[in-house]
Amino acid sequence: MVNTLAILAPGLLGGSVAQAARARGAAQRIVIWARRPEVRLALAEQPWCDAVADTPEAAVADADLVVLAPPVTRIAELVERIAPHLAASATLTDVGSVKAEICRHGTTTLAASATGATFIGSHPMAGGALTGWQNGDPELFAGRTCFVTPHDAPDEARLTALVRFWRDLGSEVVTVAPDQHDEIVAHISHLPQVVATSLGNVLGSKPANWSHLAGNGLRDTTRIAASDATMWIDILQQNRDEILRALSACEDELHHFKAALANRDWTDLRARLERGKTWRDSLS
Incomplete structure (x- = not known):
């Protein structure tokens, strides 16, 4: 005690x-x-x-x-x-x-x-x-x-x-170690916040009634977009470099996903979808 x-x-x-x-x-x-x-x-x-x-x-x-x-x-x-x-x-x-x-x-x-x-x-x-x-x-x-x-x-x-x-x-x-912590949370906490916020911004530019037509998937995916902006500005400032690296990795994945879709590479798309599912299924 x-x-x-x-x-x-x-x-x-x-x-x-x-x-x-x-x-x-x-x-x-x-x-x-x-x-x-x-x-x-x-x-x-x-x-x-x-x-x-x-x-x-x-x-x-x-x-x-x-x-x-x-x-x-x-x-x-x-x-x-x-x-x-x-x-x-x-x-x-x-x-x-x-x-x-x-x-x-x-x-x-x-x-x-x-x-x-x-x-x-x-x-x-x-x-x-x-x-x-x-x-x-x-x-x-x-x-x-x-x-x-x-x-x-x-x-x-x-x-x-x-x-x-x-x-x-x-x-x-x-x-x-502190540096390792910042790398970890940039990926498992800060990157999801940025992605949820960005998705909210994309959908916010569409007709307002679209959001009322969505199921729970959209609500689950964007839940953390409702977080306090002032708090997140502080976090983004403090962990800027690690978040930028995490965003670069996310951009690379989106680029490859987009390229596979544009090229009708259904084999690559299936592999990406399956990898994502495997990771999500591993969450306890």
Whole structure:
């Protein structure tokens, strides 16, 4: 059990971490800081929150584990702000969906602060259509993958403790390097978002009543196109290079598919359809 868990700038993920930690007994004490005063007042009334701090520095003062949960573009500034105030035994992590730059910055900043605290990145592959801590769910991480992304060679005991924490919240933990994480999620998360959005844009240029004629296949394929644009702009900025590589691979596949269709190469088209089906059937 974590003695004191601090969560900074909780949205859906941060709120769910707090609720899951309380429900599953993963933390003895939970301290939260939010930027807006009215949010802090609301959080103070929640049964899964033991204390609300007025500043991030105060929130992390006695914490064993600190979870940063703001948008990815604001993680670096929070790391710099709290670094001098972390206990030597503290582990600092985040829930951002892009890891390479965040982990490099976090590791370098904590090393420069010389407090003895350690940064190890995390990325739970969980979310929902509704955002905000009010929509937090203590079971959000149950059965979901959580990446843990150590930079270089962190303290093994702290890495093990962080992995155990996410497992205690119900996650299936995968430990990979930050750069490898960004390559993986560019293909399995970011590319599907771009494809769903692009399909929505193509169909949005057609008569409006067409969408009312569609079956569940279109709804399933474009569901994530309804995701928050501001969040995705941040992700696209942070993982631009890996997403561009994933898009190039997708463009190549579409090019070959189009060429096979134009040339009436039904054998090649069948092979592509079968490969796609085999991959989809392999999803658990």
